[in-house]
Amino acid sequence: MALIKSYKGLSPKWGKDCYFSENATIVGDVTMGDQCSVWFNAVVRGDVAPITIGDRTNVQDGSCVHVTHDTGPTHIGSDVTIGHNVTVHACTIHDGALIGMGSTLLDGCEIGEGAIVAAGALVLQNTKIPPHEIWGGVPAKYLKPTRPGQTDNAAHYVEYAKEYLKS
Template identity: 45%
Template sequence: MPIYSLNGVMPQLHPSVWIAPNATVIGDVVIGEGSSVWFGAVLRGDVFPIRIGARTNVQDNAVVHVTNGRAATTIGDDVTIGHSAIIHGCTVGNRCLVGMGSTVLDNAVIEEDVFVAAGSLVPPGARIESGGMAIGRPAKRVRPLNDMDRMEVAGAAALYVQYAQDHRLGLCDVTEQLKQKK
């Protein structure tokens, strides 16, 4: 797993964090307890800080970045950042799910308990209020979260904590073994 310091600033990872072998974490990045960074994801805290809370998962091929001197990225606790999402210089509150392929841009704020549907675009400076479902390009709050939505968000975060534990214990590179069988 490529983890790099940049200009003397080293990522700070809680000992329980799991990072996939081909994920990349660079510079001023802090990741909290029980969180995970999945295959192909990039967290690049090169020109401003990235802060990620506890039990948060950044899924495969997601990109988390910042804007030089203007927009840090803060992601709260119990958050799911879906596959191939782009999180750029923004704030994502606790207990949120940002769906696959969604983009959240500079200085946008997603408050707590928000579900951003797959493929949505949260434009620069937008605010998605707490407790809602947001959909579209640009994303708009379309309704309050119901109990099923809240269970899905909580369940995704909890599931990825378990997946990370499973991968920590069971992931094994078998490339050389497969080459020898040829």
């Protein structure tokens, strides 16, 4: 079972059919929807501000989702994929976005619906990425528009989670 920890009287809450790997950590004021997954060595830490996550969103291996008391909460929509070893800090990610492996999202940035942050990108503080655009690089810059279906990865992780829940 994952490490599920209350902090200052606030306990994580989640919907039905969620999967949390044995060494995932979820702390404090965290609210997740249905069919979410938090994978191996990932941390979702809502200790100084809330974290909200919609339905069918996955936080993959080694990622960290956190907040800061100065800039506020982290909001993550539904059908979002957060790739391996990503840092998400006090920002907003809209529905259907894909956050590539090893990328970093800094305080106050906003990732539009269906947008992609390329692997290894650094999204600077307060950057606004419009819907259905691909951004990459250090610092992240506009690369090109997304193609239809390019961000439909979250459904795969719902299926993977079902298999893990069976075993």
